Amino acid sequence: MDAFYASVELLRRPELRELPVAIGGRGGRGVVTTANYVARRFGVRSAMPARKALELCPDCIFLPVDFDEYRKYSRLFKAAIASLATRIEDRGIDEVYVDLTDVEGETTALGRMLKQRIVDATGLTCSIGIAPNKLLAKICSDLEKPDGLTILGPGDLERRVWPLPVGRINGVGPKASAKLNGMGIESIGGLARHDPLALIERFGANYGRWLNEVAHGRDERPIVTESEPRSRSRETTFERDLHPLRDRAELSAIFTRLCAQVAQDLQKRRYLGRTIGIKLRFDDFRTVTRDLTIPRPTADALEIRKAARACLKRVRLDRKLRLLGVRVSALSAEDARPDRQPRSPLGESLPLFSAVDEPRMEHEGPVQQAVAPE
DNA sequence: TCTGGGGTCCTAGGACCC
């Protein structure tokens, strides 16, 4: 979706359409999440500190984020796509991959029809790339933004993709780009011409091989239509840096709140987690994480807090903090009830003791009733 | 007065097990 958050906001504030608009916190530590195309002409970009954006574009209008509204439009545009195609891979709030292989119709007509259905459902424009695989579809969806429709056929790789900078590859970020540039590789074509063995030497076997493959437009990843979440987390950056001792009460309250929010989130989605983690960011932006795997999965705020506290004790708090986060991972579905005795195929409880007496870990606590009638 | 929040995946070392 084109400038998604900004475009959704402009639906209800059409009078701002021709003005520079950025979505995000204006003051203090805010960053721009999305800028409309007017603001982009001033150099305003996603992830840019709001202050910097205002330097570049003093008249930029800042609007606060409204995730509920964006989620609503996310559902609408995805439903519009689902009216034409069944195999859809979710890539976040404003992006999807669609498998058009078995969808009836000529390619350009299909692309136009997708765009029309999305405009009809939402009033929003999008940019579509159609190609033989996800790698190329993603690259070419970017080529004619906004409101683009780009189709990549045979022979287009060299002409349209190879001139692009390596950073346009989904999976090549700032670090890899800089490293490649340092090797004299700027474009995807340059990457394709580079000795694969040299890439492996510099980037490791997996990433090096992958760089060579994608530079030649090769990608066999399937469309993934279903997936289970791996973690849930909450984090917050404070309005000012907090001192671990002097601001102890405030930090403690925030910590408790984050645990409660994660717990609520898990409960709502009926997940439990076994690994509880924390994230701290110090005033110098150094970030540390700690995590702890507990014997039984939980979604309980107090249990999460207890484990998170244990994690916190393992960090030396020798600087002020700017961020605190709590994460729960190693998720399982709540109805899997993994805390019950495992069942044999016959449906009886398995014996609690096997022939050989196995040592038990201390934290398992007392041995429970062998068979609890339900 | 730089630098959000919510995710995924990968790597690497160590503990531990057979």
Added chain:
DNA sequence: TCTGGGGTCCTAGGACCC
């Protein structure tokens, strides 16, 4: 006296994406 070869799980950090 100079130390195997698997495997899994846990932990910490980092790159990357939307």
